[in-house]
Amino acid sequence: MAIQYWRIRDRYYRLIGSRCGACGSEFFPPVYRCKKCGSEDIADREMPRTGKILTHTLLHEPLPGFEALAPFYLAVVKLDNGAKVLTQIVDSPPDAVKSGAKVRAVVRRAKVDGDSGQIFYGYKFVVE
Amino acid sequence: MSGQRAYVASVGMTPIGDHWGKSILDLAVDASRGALAGLGGKKVDQVIVGNMFSAVGASQEHLGALVTSALGLRGTPAFKVEAACASGGSAFNTGYRLVKSGAIGSALVVGVEKMRDLEPEEASRALAMAESAEYTQFVGATFAALNGLLARLYMEQENVTRDELSAMPVLDHANAVTAAHAQFRKAITPEVVSRSALISDPLRLFDCAPVGDGAAAALIVNDDALAGAKGGHVEILGGKIATTEFSVYEREDMLDFLATKEAFKGAMAEAGLAPGKLSLAEVHDAFSVVGALSLEAMGYSKRGQGSKDAKAGKYSMDGELPINTFGGLKARGHPVGATGMYQIAEAFLQLAGKAGKNQVEGAQYAATQNIGGVDSTSAVHVFGRAS
Ligand SMILES: [Zn+2]
Numbered sequence: 001m002a003i004q005y006w007r008i009r010d011r012y013y014r015l016i017g018s019r020c021g022a023c024g025s026e027f028f029p030p031v032y033r034c035k036k037c038g039s040e041d042i043a044d045r046e047m048p049r050t051g052k053i054l055t056h057t058l059l060h061e062p063l064p065g066f067e068a069l070a071p072f073y074l075a076v077v078k079l080d081n082g083a084k085v086l087t088q089i090v091d092s093p094p095d096a097v098k099s100g101a102k103v104r105a106v107v108r109r110a111k112v113d114g115d116s117g118q119i120f121y122g123y124k125f126v127v128e
Numbered sequence: 129m130s131g132q133r134a135y136v137a138s139v140g141m142t143p144i145g146d147h148w149g150k151s152i153l154d155l156a157v158d159a160s161r162g163a164l165a166g167l168g169g170k171k172v173d174q175v176i177v178g179n180m181f182s183a184v185g186a187s188q189e190h191l192g193a194l195v196t197s198a199l200g201l202r203g204t205p206a207f208k209v210e211a212a213c214a215s216g217g218s219a220f221n222t223g224y225r226l227v228k229s230g231a232i233g234s235a236l237v238v239g240v241e242k243m244r245d246l247e248p249e250e251a252s253r254a255l256a257m258a259e260s261a262e263y264t265q266f267v268g269a270t271f272a273a274l275n276g277l278l279a280r281l282y283m284e285q286e287n288v289t290r291d292e293l294s295a296m297p298v299l300d301h302a303n304a305v306t307a308a309h310a311q312f313r314k315a316i317t318p319e320v321v322s323r324s325a326l327i328s329d330p331l332r333l334f335d336c337a338p339v340g341d342g343a344a345a346a347l348i349v350n351d352d353a354l355a356g357a358k359g360g361h362v363e364i365l366g367g368k369i370a371t372t373e374f375s376v377y378e379r380e381d382m383l384d385f386l387a388t389k390e391a392f393k394g395a396m397a398e399a400g401l402a403p404g405k406l407s408l409a410e411v412h413d414a415f416s417v418v419g420a421l422s423l424e425a426m427g428y429s430k431r432g433q434g435s436k437d438a439k440a441g442k443y444s445m446d447g448e449l450p451i452n453t454f455g456g457l458k459a460r461g462h463p464v465g466a467t468g469m470y471q472i473a474e475a476f477l478q479l480a481g482k483a484g485k486n487q488v489e490g491a492q493y494a495a496t497q498n499i500g501g502v503d504s505t506s507a508v509h510v511f512g513r514a515s
Contacts, residue, residue, distance in 0.1 A: 029263040029378070035380075055284070056280060057273055057276030057277050057330075057331075059269070059328045060326050060329075061249070061270065062268045062270060062273075063265060063269070063270055064249045064250065074267065074276075074277065074328075076277055086267055088268065099280070122267075
């Protein structure tokens with residue numbers, strides 16, 4: 001694991017993204033500058049935990065460290081506040097994973113580090 | 129634009145594929161020697177190496193001095209330019225700007241990638257480094273997965289069929305049959321694509337560019353340096369790099385390739401060319417859907433029509449605008465950091481009338497479009513036959 005997980009674990013657990021103080025737009029992943037109005041008045045904001053699938057894919061050949069899960073669903077989820085999240089879809093019947101389906105965030109084991117065996121947790125989504 | 133005129137005097141390249149017996153430096157030297165042959169023994173002012181992941185792929189960084197040292201170019205300034213899969217086009221743009229502005233008289237640009245020393249999943253991990261470590265790699269998404277998401281959206285929103293999506297790989301393979309440097313020189317049918325293994329549904333193996341080793345180089349010169357060169361040069365008429373929102377899923381409209389749109393517009397404006405003037409284009413179709421969206425961003429196809437137009441023959445060798453005249457990324461191959469330089473070498477061969485069996489007759493103007501990430505970076509160049 002090349003990145004320092006502890007630095008952003010709250011973002012992974014609680015879906016902490018950004019809110020623009022000027023226009024109220026919300027984003028995930030967090031931003032440095034509002035994509036709508038350009039304001040740099042940006043604060044942390046917990047995202048809503050529900051949304052809809054915008055597009056999805058069933059990945060057969062994942063990155064190293066994710067082989068045990070394969071094949072697994074990935075989706076772009078548009079949250080109720082308009083923010084878009086790239087996420088795994090888990091614990092859902094295959095015919096339920098489709099564009100427009102309503103989904104909800106859960107916390108799951110995200111990754112096991114190959115070298116240290118350390119377990120990382122993070123958001124995934126399930127179809128409601 | 130002020131400054132001087134800039135030309136490609138000569139190019140060099142290795143075939144793309146499994147170069148088990150060659151190191152990253154061997155490949156870079158092979159391609160560079162081919163390009164330097166056009167300099168007629170004169171000294172080159174600058175060496176620029178385009179490469180994406182030599183540290184991961186070959187345990188090697190510091191490619192600039194490594195290459196000049198091997199070529200006996202002691203004293204020559206050199207460095208590497210990295211912009212993921214757009215490393216080659218970005219390196220070329222750097223050389224072009226230096227010559228065009230009058231800062232230097234000549235530059236050797238070589239794009240190189242050594243991918244096959246890695247296990248396939250390690251190569252996939254190295255490619256994924258072009259995307260966010262914290263939010264894309266962390267969820268296990270590969271590059272194919274991001275493009276699978278894009279392909280599904282494209283097919284559902286724009287009513288694109290499986291066979292329409294397959295048109296681009298079919299076109300690539302048809303053009304590669306007679307291309308000596310291409311990785312896969314075998315024609316395929318749409319059924320070959322639609323029956324190949326699922327990689328990231330709906331994308332299948334034959335929607336995706338392969339992994340391979342390779343290097344391609346070009347010598348950029350001004351009028352003075354050209355005087356000693358051995359003829360057959362091509363003029364660089366325009367070039368632009370543009371960037372946009374990093375991750376495709378963050379964009380308001382995922383199907384709108386804004387970086388390519390801006391880079392193409394800028395390069396064509398600098399060249400002073402109307403879009404209808406191009407004789408051919410080398411398009412960055414790392415995935416079938418990416419080729420289609422690129423042609424839409426460049427304005428040659430209307431929204432949702434890129435794959436449909438390809439299926440109708442618009443982009444075939446005898447079509448309105450021939451593209452990927454040596455096989456594109458799918459069949460010529462995609463040694464990532466070298467790909468942009470292969471495109472430029474191919475445009476050179478076309479405009480210099482040296483494309484052999486792949487020659488577009490009477491080719492006058494050509495464009496190359498080289499993407500990094502899912503159009504996070506796009507480097508476009510426009511070339512003209514020397515008058
Ligand atoms: Zn705002």
